[in-house]
Amino acid sequence: MSMAHTAPLAMSGAPPRRAGSVRTGDRLWRLFLLAAGCGVFLLTALILIVLARLALPVLHQPGTWAFLTSSDWDPVAESFGALPFVWGTLVTSAVAVVLAFPVGLGVALFITEVAPTWLRRPVTFAIELLSAVPSVVYGLWGLFIVVPWLRETVEPALGAALGFLPLFSGPPLGLGYLAAGLVLAVMVLPTLASVSIEVMRTVPAGLRESAYALGATQWEVVRLAVLPHSRSGLVGALVLGTGRALGETMAVAMLIGNAPSVGTSLFAPGYSLASVIANEFAEAGSDAHVGALAALGLVLFLVTIAFNAAARLLIGRRQP
Amino acid sequence: MRMFTVCTLSLVAAPLLAAGTLITGAGATFPYPLYARWFSDYGKARAEVQFNYQSIGSGGGIQQVTRGTVDFGATDAPMTDDELTRAPGILHVPTVLGAVAVVHNTPVKDLRLSGAVLASIFLGTVTRWNDPAIAALNPGTALPSSAITVAHRADGSGTTAIFTDYLARVSPEWLKSVGRGKAVKWPTGLGGKGNDGVTALVKQAPGAIGYVELAYANQNALPVVALQNRAGVFVRPTLASTTAAAAGVTLPGDFRVSITDADGKDAYPVAAFTYLLIHADNPDTAKGTALARFLWWAIHDGQKVAPSLDYAPLPAPVVARVEERIRQLKAGGKAVVLEP
Numbered sequence: 001m002s003m004a005h006t007a008p009l010a011m012s013g014a015p016p017r018r019a020g021s022v023r024t025g026d027r028l029w030r031l032f033l034l035a036a037g038c039g040v041f042l043l044t045a046l047i048l049i050v051l052a053r054l055a056l057p058v059l060h061q062p063g064t065w066a067f068l069t070s071s072d073w074d075p076v077a078e079s080f081g082a083l084p085f086v087w088g089t090l091v092t093s094a095v096a097v098v099l100a101f102p103v104g105l106g107v108a109l110f111i112t113e114v115a116p117t118w119l120r121r122p123v124t125f126a127i128e129l130l131s132a133v134p135s136v137v138y139g140l141w142g143l144f145i146v147v148p149w150l151r152e153t154v155e156p157a158l159g160a161a162l163g164f165l166p167l168f169s170g171p172p173l174g175l176g177y178l179a180a181g182l183v184l185a186v187m188v189l190p191t192l193a194s195v196s197i198e199v200m201r202t203v204p205a206g207l208r209e210s211a212y213a214l215g216a217t218q219w220e221v222v223r224l225a226v227l228p229h230s231r232s233g234l235v236g237a238l239v240l241g242t243g244r245a246l247g248e249t250m251a252v253a254m255l256i257g258n259a260p261s262v263g264t265s266l267f268a269p270g271y272s273l274a275s276v277i278a279n280e281f282a283e284a285g286s287d288a289h290v291g292a293l294a295a296l297g298l299v300l301f302l303v304t305i306a307f308n309a310a311a312r313l314l315i316g317r318r319q320p
Numbered sequence: 321m322r323m324f325t326v327c328t329l330s331l332v333a334a335p336l337l338a339a340g341t342l343i344t345g346a347g348a349t350f351p352y353p354l355y356a357r358w359f360s361d362y363g364k365a366r367a368e369v370q371f372n373y374q375s376i377g378s379g380g381g382i383q384q385v386t387r388g389t390v391d392f393g394a395t396d397a398p399m400t401d402d403e404l405t406r407a408p409g410i411l412h413v414p415t416v417l418g419a420v421a422v423v424h425n426t427p428v429k430d431l432r433l434s435g436a437v438l439a440s441i442f443l444g445t446v447t448r449w450n451d452p453a454i455a456a457l458n459p460g461t462a463l464p465s466s467a468i469t470v471a472h473r474a475d476g477s478g479t480t481a482i483f484t485d486y487l488a489r490v491s492p493e494w495l496k497s498v499g500r501g502k503a504v505k506w507p508t509g510l511g512g513k514g515n516d517g518v519t520a521l522v523k524q525a526p527g528a529i530g531y532v533e534l535a536y537a538n539q540n541a542l543p544v545v546a547l548q549n550r551a552g553v554f555v556r557p558t559l560a561s562t563t564a565a566a567a568g569v570t571l572p573g574d575f576r577v578s579i580t581d582a583d584g585k586d587a588y589p590v591a592a593f594t595y596l597l598i599h600a601d602n603p604d605t606a607k608g609t610a611l612a613r614f615l616w617w618a619i620h621d622g623q624k625v626a627p628s629l630d631y632a633p634l635p636a637p638v639v640a641r642v643e644e645r646i647r648q649l650k651a652g653g654k655a656v657v658l659e660p
Contacts (some may be wrong), residue, residue, distance in 0.1 A: 072505070073505060074504070074505035075476075075501055075502075075503045075504065075505070076498065076499035076500065076501040076503075076504050076505065077499065077505075143520055143524075144520075147524065148524060151524075151525070171467065173469065173510065173525070174524070174525065175510050175521070253474070253513055254513060254517070257510045257511060258474030258510065258511025258512070258513070259506065259509065259510060259511060260505070269510050269511075271511075275474075278475075279474045279475040279476070279511070279513060280475060280476045280503050281476075282376065282377040282379065282380060282475065282476060283377050283378060283379040283380075283475065283476025283477060283478075283502045283503065284379060284476060284503070285379050285382075285400075285403075285476075285502065289503075
């Protein structure tokens with residue numbers, strides 16, 4: 001009923017042109033835009049469907065829960081479990097974000113609060129440059145510079161000082177969760193920093209000025225005005241950075257050690273969802289093996305979507 | 321003007337003439353450098369045949385030739401019975417031999433290992449270089465007390481298939497707990513992507529042991545392990561000892577055979593054939609004939625360039641058997657004419 005009433009009203013607000021007189025060009029243009037907009041959804045849906053269809057046998061056979069909680073990955077015996085990969089993906093992403101977040105936050109505060117105007121552009125540019133480096137290059141840098149450094153210097157020192165914690169126990173192999181997490185931290189830094197900068201720019205100038213007018217120091221302005229106002233946006237940046245780290249394939253495959261086990265030490269080698277797919281898909285012979293890899297892809301896809309959606313919600317809420 | 325016409329005509333005509341027969345193939349990455357050389361050398365002499373080979377991996381090669389999307393496939397490990405029933409009329413033709421070298425990063429020169437001890441290392445039961453089992457095989461050699469870091473391939477690969485096939489033959493324990501395959505559940509160690517990934521792991525980590533294709537071991541000058549073969553002799557991986565492994569094996573009619581742990585005192589025990597997968601009767605007469613002629617060339621003239629690229633040539637008795645097989649090929653329902 002209400003539709004019938006509002007429709008003519010809405011029409012009367014539109015330019016005085018009858019529906020039939022809209023030019024064909026306009027209509028085609030609109031159709032094209034509609035197709036482009038819906039196409040994105042369609043593509044996502046198709047990817048999901050294809051993955052799910054490939055993964056179906058595996059999700060049926062041992063069952064989804066058994067697949068997710070088993071840590072056995074044996075292509076010869078066709079017994080597949082996702083736990084080592086889910087674990088490795090989460091651990092490396094967590095290490096990356098924990099290491100990169102303070103730095104990203106610092107960079108953002110430096111650019112928005114501290115740096116003189118002439119320095120802001122070069123620093124922003126340098127941060128953005130980091131995201132332009134291909135991930136294989138990060139992998140090579142990790143393999144030839146970071147891993148030997150970790151094995152010979154960092155891990156023995158950490159082991160000597162904090163070896164009583166399970167987190168820092170075990171032989172210093174170089175390759176493992178820590179190496180992958182450290183290089184991932186550099187890779188997610190641009191995301192964390194640039195989103196944080198955007199968020200902090202939305203802090204109203206009045207708020208800052210009021211704090212300064214009350215005699216607050218720069219640190220107090222940051223603590224009392226900037227950070228509280230940007231909180232949910234910063235959490236969003238954190239989540240977005242995590243989402244970026246979750247899906248990283250090449251660099252992680254080169255650095256994590258590729259051992260399908262659930263290690264509790266950061267020095268231990270592990271495996272990640274994306275890297276096992278990249279490593280094993282090309283030569284996966286049996287349908288069960290392909291299906292298990294597709295199931296891992298499905299898990300990764302859903303987790304990444306969840307993280308990105310959460311980040312959008314958190315960042316979006318901030319903006320008016 | 322006429323000049324222009326001639327130019328245009330020749331531009332248009334050249335690819336058409338050259339395109340005579342385009343043969344497409346896909347499969348193993350291991351023999352790719354050699355095949356690329358062969359296709360180029362062979363194509364230079366005969367402009368009417370052109371090859372397009374995609375090195376997408378053995379698994380992909382088997383899949384594509386089964387579906388008929390390519391004219392031939394290539395694989396390192398022979399197809400399984402199950403795969404063959406899905407691909408009727410597909411034949412294996414061995415082209416060259418490859419060997420897997422066990423490489424290490426220790427100061428020990430001329431390290432010797434037996435298959436059983438190698439399996440124990442990769443099972444994670446022998447963990448130090450000065451383990452009594454290793455010392456017994458290397459009398460009079462000073463062994464370091466450092467821990468052994470095992471490096472293996474992380475990506476599915478024919479190299480892994482050959483290596484695990486060898487371990488499964490020489491160690492019942494390995495056969496029972498790990499088995500053989502292109503990707504297996506490694507009991508211990510770090511995974512590197514590709515031969516270069518494993519090479520990097522072994523080069524960097526002191527005390528590491530890993531396995532790579534012989535070509536990689538040679539090119540990177542990595543110390544290799546001399547392995548004890550079935551005759552009890554310690555043999556280093558070389559092209560000659562690889563060819564010797566193939567000479568000591570009775571070939572079945574379809575050439576699908578594992579030559580790991582082969583007989584013969586000169587035989588290196590971790591070796592394998594690499595195969596082309598072709599149709600016994602190619603429905604396209606031109607393609608079938610061209611492929612058969614190419615194969616004939618590959619097992620004769622082609623073998624001569626193999627050593628320069630670190631591939632071991634087929635021994636004479638195997639060449640004779642392959643000749644016999646090529647003569648039986650058909651194209652378009654009729655026996656192929658090998659002489660142009």
